[in-house]
Amino acid sequence: MTDATGPTYDIDSFYQGLVEHGLIIPSEIQGGYGRGAVFEDILERFNDLVSRTAKDDGAEPMMFPPIVPRTLIEKVGYMDNFPHLCGSISSFFGGEKDARALSECVHAGERWEDRLDPTEAMLTPAACYPVYPTFAGTLPAGGRLATLTGWVYRHEPSPEPTRLQAFRMREFIRVGTVDQVVAWRNAWLERGLSLLKSLQLPVASDVANDPFFGRAGKMMAASQRDQRLKFEILCPVISADNPTAICSFNWHQDHFSATFDIKTSDGEVASTACLGFGLERVTLALIKTHGFDPATWPAEVRALLWP
Amino acid sequence: MTDATGPTYDIDSFYQGLVEHGLIIPSEIQGGYGRGAVFEDILERFNDLVSRTAKDDGAEPMMFPPIVPRTLIEKVGYMDNFPHLCGSISSFFGGEKDARALSECVHAGERWEDRLDPTEAMLTPAACYPVYPTFAGTLPAGGRLATLTGWVYRHEPSPEPTRLQAFRMREFIRVGTVDQVVAWRNAWLERGLSLLKSLQLPVASDVANDPFFGRAGKMMAASQRDQRLKFEILCPVISADNPTAICSFNWHQDHFSATFDIKTSDGEVASTACLGFGLERVTLALIKTHGFDPATWPAEVRALLWP
Numbered sequence: 001m002t003d004a005t006g007p008t009y010d011i012d013s014f015y016q017g018l019v020e021h022g023l024i025i026p027s028e029i030q031g032g033y034g035r036g037a038v039f040e041d042i043l044e045r046f047n048d049l050v051s052r053t054a055k056d057d058g059a060e061p062m063m064f065p066p067i068v069p070r071t072l073i074e075k076v077g078y079m080d081n082f083p084h085l086c087g088s089i090s091s092f093f094g095g096e097k098d099a100r101a102l103s104e105c106v107h108a109g110e111r112w113e114d115r116l117d118p119t120e121a122m123l124t125p126a127a128c129y130p131v132y133p134t135f136a137g138t139l140p141a142g143g144r145l146a147t148l149t150g151w152v153y154r155h156e157p158s159p160e161p162t163r164l165q166a167f168r169m170r171e172f173i174r175v176g177t178v179d180q181v182v183a184w185r186n187a188w189l190e191r192g193l194s195l196l197k198s199l200q201l202p203v204a205s206d207v208a209n210d211p212f213f214g215r216a217g218k219m220m221a222a223s224q225r226d227q228r229l230k231f232e233i234l235c236p237v238i239s240a241d242n243p244t245a246i247c248s249f250n251w252h253q254d255h256f257s258a259t260f261d262i263k264t265s266d267g268e269v270a271s272t273a274c275l276g277f278g279l280e281r282v283t284l285a286l287i288k289t290h291g292f293d294p295a296t297w298p299a300e301v302r303a304l305l306w307p
Numbered sequence: 308m309t310d311a312t313g314p315t316y317d318i319d320s321f322y323q324g325l326v327e328h329g330l331i332i333p334s335e336i337q338g339g340y341g342r343g344a345v346f347e348d349i350l351e352r353f354n355d356l357v358s359r360t361a362k363d364d365g366a367e368p369m370m371f372p373p374i375v376p377r378t379l380i381e382k383v384g385y386m387d388n389f390p391h392l393c394g395s396i397s398s399f400f401g402g403e404k405d406a407r408a409l410s411e412c413v414h415a416g417e418r419w420e421d422r423l424d425p426t427e428a429m430l431t432p433a434a435c436y437p438v439y440p441t442f443a444g445t446l447p448a449g450g451r452l453a454t455l456t457g458w459v460y461r462h463e464p465s466p467e468p469t470r471l472q473a474f475r476m477r478e479f480i481r482v483g484t485v486d487q488v489v490a491w492r493n494a495w496l497e498r499g500l501s502l503l504k505s506l507q508l509p510v511a512s513d514v515a516n517d518p519f520f521g522r523a524g525k526m527m528a529a530s531q532r533d534q535r536l537k538f539e540i541l542c543p544v545i546s547a548d549n550p551t552a553i554c555s556f557n558w559h560q561d562h563f564s565a566t567f568d569i570k571t572s573d574g575e576v577a578s579t580a581c582l583g584f585g586l587e588r589v590t591l592a593l594i595k596t597h598g599f600d601p602a603t604w605p606a607e608v609r610a611l612l613w614p
Contacts, residue, residue, distance in 0.1 A: 025369060025371075025441055027376060027437070028376040028378055028379065028440075029374075029376045029377075029427045029428055030427075032372060032374055032375075032376065032428060034369055034370060034371040034372075034437060034441070035369070035370040035371075036368075036369065036370075037367065037368040037369070039370075040368065040370045060344065061343075061344040061347065062332060062341055062342070062343065062344070063341060063342040063343075063346075063347045064332075064341045064342075065339060065341075065458065065471070065472070065473030065474070066373045066458055066460075066473055067336075067339060067460070067472060067473050068339070069334060069335040069336045069339065071335055072335070074413055079399075079409060079410060079413045079419070080410045080413070083398075083399035083401075083406055083409055083410070084398065084399050084400075084406075085398070086398050086399060086423075087396045087397070087398060087426070088396070088397045088398070088420050088423055089394045089395070089396060089430065089460075089462075090394070090395045090397060090420065091390075091391065091392070091393050091394060091395070091462035092386075092390035092391050092393060093391075094390075095521075096521050096522060099390050099391075099520055099521055102386060102390055103386060103387045103390070106381055106386045106387070111425070112386070113395050113397065113425040114421075116393075116395055118418070118420040119394070119462055120336045120337075120464065121336055121339060121472060123396065123430075130334070130341060133335075134332055134341070151372065151373055151458065153373075153374070153396075155396075155398035155426055157426075157427065164372070165372070165374060165428060166372030166373055166374050167372070213406055214402075214403050214406055215403060
């Protein structure tokens, strides 16, 4: 990590170990590797443990594809704040002649993508985004709670195995009054820490900020930290002194509710918050902490994941 | 369906029924809807049934993200054959000034996507594509067999609920000698029919072709049918006389093996085949056939899915 301030583990040897143990399957692109059977098993077992932990909360399960409407990305201001991370989808809309020219361009090794046009969709940059429009209208008195596992895209290619271009988040999304939402966020911050500590991960929580773009973004990041709107649970995976965020908590205040017209039962603009476990990152934290072979992990950890 | 030759069911009332029963969650874009809890449960249970059916085959489980290297799409000739279905990913690579101009363009409602540049990735157009490069080299004598569940993107927006822009395929991928691969494909064609019939779906198999682009594509489709390289298992969902493909079988001969240098143990160019269950389509076929509420489905079908 270029911004590591302390001891950095050997990224290459960790990556090679993951490959040699069949945990990940190399790809030609950075942050695009495949996952082997054991990696997937750990990831799914952890996701199941999260479900068991939250089973009495009554969250509504939802599932969305890895694409969202382009209009949604525009409405939430993503292109203002995170243009460098976006994934815009283009396709080919032409006829026979255009297709022949496109094909020739591809075979000539020229830049052919300018012959495409934008579609109505973009890649999902945060698993919770498609949920907010479904909350439009007046909420019941207790607000609402949803949960999902979704693929997220971020254009940040990196050789570092915890930084993926496409990864899965297990999210919970709460909407209601400010008091309801903040109390829920605070309770989950404790619960998340406790859950990850039960897996014997050396975790700690901290105030955090989103990776806003540019100079204006630096001010937004500072304001987000000042208001304590974002927290992360961190665990050393790549660097001891620069731990990796494996779970994050965002309180959006009325950002999404104002955009999508979500009202509390009293007719006020609602408040929203979400929390997400980065499933690949939790999996990598478990592997880094306990070893490449889950059969050798501590019995207490195995009992929680493979009950 | 514009090409239906016989009685077409009422697409709107089927779609509305899916929404009213909470099975799907409407989206602003066609073919981009969310899936509700019951829809997901059916889909996962069917996928589990496929796993149980194939459990003694020893397939290697793999998992890939919904993106693939752009170079892979180029190498397999996708832009020659299916340019109209592709999803190319662009992102923003500029600095402060470019970002301000981009943001202004978005807010002015102008076309802003030309300010982006292509990334190194595209959306996965077939769940099996990322598997072939991992087979590169010389195979063991029995060949290899892999399985995965993956998200697939096709740019074909449609109001018809079985035609999605992003959907999941449960695939098996076989590589070996021609004899090994064809025998495996033939056995699975019987097994797939038998599995779907056990769920009391009115299915039948037929020779088929891929949706190749344009006039040259018509010839490729005819050749593919003549050689019986593609089969589908079809079930009425939207139209009685124009049933929907819910499972497909492709024998690629040496297309992928020549591209990715996959050799049999005898040093010959290998042969590959794959089969895929369209998980959303099977789910919709079950709902269309047995009703919107799985609690009312035939006991034999429920016993297979919820053992």
